[in-house]
Amino acid sequence: MKIKVITKSAEETMLLAEKFGQSIIKPCVISLEGDLSAGKTTFAKGFAKGIGIDDVVTSPTFTILNEYESGRINLYHFDMYRLGGLDEAFALGFEEYFNKDNLKGIVLVEWASNVEGLLPDKHYKIIFLKISDEKRQIIISCETTKQT
Numbered sequence: 001m002k003i004k005v006i007t008k009s010a011e012e013t014m015l016l017a018e019k020f021g022q023s024i025i026k027p028c029v030i031s032l033e034g035d036l037s038a039g040k041t042t043f044a045k046g047f048a049k050g051i052g053i054d055d056v057v058t059s060p061t062f063t064i065l066n067e068y069e070s071g072r073i074n075l076y077h078f079d080m081y082r083l084g085g086l087d088e089a090f091a092l093g094f095e096e097y098f099n100k101d102n103l104k105g106i107v108l109v110e111w112a113s114n115v116e117g118l119l120p121d122k123h124y125k126i127i128f129l130k131i132s133d134e135k136r137q138i139i140i141s142c143e144t145t146k147q148t
């Protein structure tokens with residue numbers, strides 16, 4: 001599966017994310033990749049709405065993890081930007097959120113590339129590319145580690 005979309009405003013990105021959120025029924029890991037201001041947190045806001053969370057969703061820039069338990073499924077929103085790497089993730093006990101056999105909800109991860117080893121083989125990957133001030137290209141795909 002690969003979906004490629006262009007959005008022309010933050011609102012459009014939120015609407016896309018909301019629809020994607022509505023379609024998610026099972027716990028899963030979703031990595032959000034793209035430069036600063038590419039739209040990852042904006043997507044997270046719409047996504048949260050899509051899974052029935054009414055709380056204000058803010059960037060976990062400083063807390064690294066924000067948890068929301070008021071939707072129809074739990075949401076764990078990470079921002080790994082400030083994380084040094086895998087060692088730090090383990091030191092903070094984050095691996096329990098990425099256990100593919102026991103996911104506690106939806107795990108939405110900004111800057112997942114900083115902790116690549118944590119991601120389960122199967123996860124969604126969403127890439128944000130800034131085309132102009134208001135335009136973003138968003139590519140949603142389902143990743144599985146290839147069997148050799």
Ligand SMILES: Nc1ncnc2c1ncn2[C@@H]1O[C@H](COP(=O)(O)OP(=O)(O)OP(=O)(O)O)[C@@H](O)[C@H]1O
Nearest residue numbers: 007008009010013036037038039040041042134136
């Ligand atoms: N089409 C668009 N989609 C998403 N955001 C947009 C779009 N057009 C403009 N914006 C603006 O771009 C900014 C995106 O910021 P956002 O915090 O979502 O980025 P981010 O990828 O989470 O950055 P960071 O890596 O710093 O966490 C917001 O100010 C938003 O209003």
Ligand SMILES: [Mg+2]
Nearest residue numbers: 040041059110
């Ligand atoms: Mg962000």
